[in-house]
Amino acid sequence: MVEHGKNLHCQAATFGENLTVAGADEETVGIGDRFLWGTVILEVTQPRGPCANVDLYHRRTDLAQAMTLTVRCGWYMRVVCEGEAATRNVMIHHVVMDQRPSVRDAFLARHDLRTPLALRRRVHDAPALAPAWRRAVARTFA
Numbered sequence: 001m002v003e004h005g006k007n008l009h010c011q012a013a014t015f016g017e018n019l020t021v022a023g024a025d026e027e028t029v030g031i032g033d034r035f036l037w038g039t040v041i042l043e044v045t046q047p048r049g050p051c052a053n054v055d056l057y058h059r060r061t062d063l064a065q066a067m068t069l070t071v072r073c074g075w076y077m078r079v080v081c082e083g084e085a086a087t088r089n090v091m092i093h094h095v096v097m098d099q100r101p102s103v104r105d106a107f108l109a110r111h112d113l114r115t116p117l118a119l120r121r122r123v124h125d126a127p128a129l130a131p132a133w134r135r136a137v138a139r140t141f142a
Contacts, residue, residue, distance in 0.1 A: 021092055026071055026107065030100035032128035036093040039083025046133040047107040048074035068111070075103045076130070101126055110136050117141070 021035070026047070035042045050067040067073060101109070101123045108115045109123035110133065123129065124137045 021094070024094060026073060026075070026104040027102055028096075029075060029094070030097060030102045031106050031123070031126040032097045032100045034080065034095040034097070035077065036095065037090065038085030039081070040079065040085045041081035041083070042077040043080045043128055044075050044103065045078050045128055046076050046130040047103045047110075048076055049107075050074075071104050071107050073103070073107050078130075100128075106133065106137075110140065113140060115140075 019037075029044055031044055031046070033044045035044075050064040050073060052064055054064050054067065055061055101119070105115075105119055106123045106126070106129070109120040120137055120140055124134055124141075129137075
């Protein structure tokens with residue numbers, strides 16, 4: 001079920017990502033949300049965990065840690081429907097699904113055991129959540 005959608009603009013990548021969408025962040029994007037890009041349909045499946053490569057790329061030693069502490073992690077998407085999509089001056093439509101945890105919620109469910117158990121279970125039960133991420137969240141229940 002669609003709660004609402006909005007059009008977003010693409011912009012140049014900073015952290016090696018394949019697609020950067022202005023106006024979308026870890027609070028406004030949720031697990032299961034979809035992005036309509038030309039005739040392509042993408043679905044958010046899990047948060048992205050910053051790694052040491054972001055430090056190397058920007059010649060810093062603290063950027064991955066700062067991204068983790070601020071939960072500015074980004075997210076991964078699966079291709080639901082292949083198609084054609086422009087790469088310059090593009091409008092992408094963000095379809096927000098009802099009753100889904102945000103990317104931020106999912107990141108915290110896996111990485112911060114202070115996250116309430118009810119929220120960790122909600123993340124775990126999100127239908128679009130990637131299997132590996134679901135297993136990692138399940139380990140926090142013990």
